[in-house]
Amino acid sequence: MPIVILRATMNFFANKRVAYVLTELGQIALLTREVIASALTFKVAWRDLLYQIYFIGIKSQSVVIVTGAFTGMVLGAQTYFQFHKVKMDTATLAVVSVSMCSELGPVLTALMVAGRVGAAIAAELGTMRVTEQIDALRTLATHPVDYLVVPRLIAAQIALPLLTVESVVVGIGASYLVGVHILGIEPTYLWVNMLKYTHDVDLAMGLVKSFIYGGIIALIGCYKGMTCGLGAEGVGRATTEAVVYSSITILITNFFLTLLMGKLVGQL
Amino acid sequence: MIEARSLEKSFGAQKILDGVSFRIENGESVAIIGRSGSGKSVLLKHLIGLLQPDAGEVLIDGENIVGMNERQLLRVRRKFGMVFQGAALFDSMTVAENVAFALRRKKKFTEAEITRRVTFALEVVDLPGTENKNPAELSGGMRKRVGLARAIIYEPQIVLYDEPTTGLDPIVSDSIDKLIIRVRDHLKVTSIVVTHDMRTARRVGNRVLMLHDKKIYASGAPEEFFASQDPVVRQFVDGVADKKVI
Numbered sequence: 001m002p003i004v005i006l007r008a009t010m011n012f013f014a015n016k017r018v019a020y021v022l023t024e025l026g027q028i029a030l031l032t033r034e035v036i037a038s039a040l041t042f043k044v045a046w047r048d049l050l051y052q053i054y055f056i057g058i059k060s061q062s063v064v065i066v067t068g069a070f071t072g073m074v075l076g077a078q079t080y081f082q083f084h085k086v087k088m089d090t091a092t093l094a095v096v097s098v099s100m101c102s103e104l105g106p107v108l109t110a111l112m113v114a115g116r117v118g119a120a121i122a123a124e125l126g127t128m129r130v131t132e133q134i135d136a137l138r139t140l141a142t143h144p145v146d147y148l149v150v151p152r153l154i155a156a157q158i159a160l161p162l163l164t165v166e167s168v169v170v171g172i173g174a175s176y177l178v179g180v181h182i183l184g185i186e187p188t189y190l191w192v193n194m195l196k197y198t199h200d201v202d203l204a205m206g207l208v209k210s211f212i213y214g215g216i217i218a219l220i221g222c223y224k225g226m227t228c229g230l231g232a233e234g235v236g237r238a239t240t241e242a243v244v245y246s247s248i249t250i251l252i253t254n255f256f257l258t259l260l261m262g263k264l265v266g267q268l
Numbered sequence: 269m270i271e272a273r274s275l276e277k278s279f280g281a282q283k284i285l286d287g288v289s290f291r292i293e294n295g296e297s298v299a300i301i302g303r304s305g306s307g308k309s310v311l312l313k314h315l316i317g318l319l320q321p322d323a324g325e326v327l328i329d330g331e332n333i334v335g336m337n338e339r340q341l342l343r344v345r346r347k348f349g350m351v352f353q354g355a356a357l358f359d360s361m362t363v364a365e366n367v368a369f370a371l372r373r374k375k376k377f378t379e380a381e382i383t384r385r386v387t388f389a390l391e392v393v394d395l396p397g398t399e400n401k402n403p404a405e406l407s408g409g410m411r412k413r414v415g416l417a418r419a420i421i422y423e424p425q426i427v428l429y430d431e432p433t434t435g436l437d438p439i440v441s442d443s444i445d446k447l448i449i450r451v452r453d454h455l456k457v458t459s460i461v462v463t464h465d466m467r468t469a470r471r472v473g474n475r476v477l478m479l480h481d482k483k484i485y486a487s488g489a490p491e492e493f494f495a496s497q498d499p500v501v502r503q504f505v506d507g508v509a510d511k512k513v514i
Contacts, residue, residue, distance in 0.1 A: 128358075131359075132352050132353075135352070136357075138341075140370045141370065143339060143342060
């Protein structure tokens with residue numbers, strides 16, 4: 001008898017959880033549709049868009065540069081330790097470059113920006129919701145999606161590819177310096193091999209991914225903020241969920257994007 | 269003209285409105301009173317489409333706004349101004365930017381015209397010279413006045429006030445009451461004031477509606493309403509707590 005009750009209870013909570021996840025996905029899909037409709041009708045406030053590019057792009061540079069530099073250096077060192085065993089030292093930077101361009105650059109940049117910007121967006125919009133500022137916008141005949149979501153989404157989709165390029169360049173540069181000055185790799189072959197094995201398509205893959213991740217960060221941050229529960233607890237939970245959900249979505253999406261784009265460019 | 273027909277609204281298992289119906293003519297000033305938690309603010313938000321009822325209709329100038337999507341509602345909301353209980357000023361903007369918000373969104377006005385209108389609106393609410401202050405620097409009463417200036421600057425036909433004097437001292441409450449009357453008389457707007465402040469209800473309303481037990485329980489001109497001998501009305505007007513509350 002207790003097992004029957006336990007099973008019924010577990011089913012109840014599992015069903016509730018599935019219903020919750022499906023509802024959230026459905027609402028994000030509806031928000032995406034609304035955002036696309038708004039963006040296509042050019043209702044964007046340019047002043048707000050520029051401010052958001054400044055906030056998401058310019059202000060995220062320090063964290064992105066540090067992440068890119070240390071990831072490049074660690075990756076360079078680890079690759080060298082393995083390649084040195086088979087006398088392939090000068091291929092180190094090529095591995096770093098391809099990894100940074102197509103995978104690590106876009107993913108790590110997006111994860112750092114999700115932590116900084118996704119949280120800030122959810123907290124700002126959540127506070128606006130709790131203090132009725134979003135309702136005030138609506139009473140002033142302004143659609144919250146036009147005014148709050150679209151500028152953040154476009155700004156994130158412009159800023160993320162630029163930040164990714166910055167992260168990749170810094171990562172490769174840092175890895176080069178570590179390889180040449182600390183590990184003693186011959187610089188000319190290191191550089192030539194990197195250019196030989198890094199293709200345009202690697203960078204293009206990274207840029208497409210970062211454009212999509214920018215959308216994910218802004219959409220989830222805005223959605224969580226605009227639908228947050230009441231009070232300080234609601235804002236806190238929305239902020240945490242925005243970061244966790246965007247990070248997980250980025251990591252899962254990255255796998256499928258890699259497979260899809262690999263197929264498209266004939267690497268699979 | 270605003271008309272509510274058999275409005276019903278529940279949050280989860282809790283029913284808030286159960287068959288609320290009333291009609292407010294253009295130019296009327298109506299005070300909606302009721303105990304805390306009786307659903308006054310919920311009712312007010314239904315009138316401007318911030319909440320959608322579970323059943324019933326809300327007609328604005330004969331047009332049913334129930335079931336309209338957010339974009340369709342934007343057109344209807346241009347007729348409204350709303351003053352929120354906590355003022356709901358945009359805290360990332362100055363007072364002038366808050367007040368000018370609706371005008372800037374319309375993109376019909378020059379900066380000089382916007383500045384002139386903002387200055388005038390702030391004078392109407394007795395807050396001249398506060399243009400460059402941030403909302404955080406203002407007192408509760410000042411914030412509500414800025415909220416009122418923001419709501420009337422684009423000359424709406426209907427102004428909704430959600431608890432305009434709650435949490436304010438009697439002198440500031442008196443000034444807000446006078447301001448509501450001034451806006452009503454000068455701009456000839458329809459005013460709907462949700463309040464549980466009896467003095468505000470008596471002064472600003474041409475008519476008083478009382479929300480009780482999820483319905484409109486009583487309605488009438490202020491003199492007639494406040495003279496009522498109905499025990500529920502009397503208890504609320506006199507501010508007598510239930511024995512079980514004591």
